[in-house]
Amino acid sequence: MKPDIKTIDDIKEMVNQFYDKVKADETIGFLFEEVARVDWETHLPRMYEFWNMVIFGEGGFIGNPMAVHMRLNVRHPLTHQHFARWKSLFYQTIDELFEGEVAEQTKTKAKSIASIMEQRVTIQPFTAELSIIKPTSHQS
């Protein structure tokens, strides 16, 4: 029986192991290493804060993840395959380390956030276009 996610140290371990997988991954690793050229020394602590907020409702995460991923999508289009891979590596990491109610909730939260992010990031250009078309057709 594995432990559940209980402390900030558990979150740090989860995040560290997740990004070790991400960096080495054929499908999404290059988005972090080559497209965004992530500075891991600043990114990892931000991610501890993010997950501490989402899992325990604690801490001072300040950021704008939606804007960050929209910008990334402009530099390199994000696809359904990228998000599917992100989720699969995230679930794998949790399942390797933890087991229990919080672990299950964390996978559910990640899945919900990822699916909203995927929709907004990948469908945004289409809806932006619609909002331009709408007022025009209204005037005529």
Ligand code: HEM
């Ligand atoms: C296709 C999937 C994804 C890719 C390729 C991706 C990639 C990235 C990259 C490159 C950054 C910027 C890091 C930096 O330069 O500092 C970032 C930031 C971040 N990502 Fe993702 N990400 C993905 C999905 C997700 C999902 C599903 C979540 C949440 C469940 C998430 C949460 C975050 C957060 C919280 C930040 C920090 C935002 C900020 O600094 O305001 N990402 N991501």
Ligand code: HEM
């Ligand atoms: C890309 C941006 C974000 C999206 C799409 C998003 C979406 C969501 C969704 C759908 C949930 C519910 C998950 C579930 O229970 O199934 C959730 C939970 C949560 N989010 Fe976000 N979120 C984002 C960014 C943030 C940021 C920046 C913070 C804090 C600064 C935050 C704090 C939380 C917290 C504390 C919860 C847990 C609430 C609970 O346990 O009921 N989220 N988020």
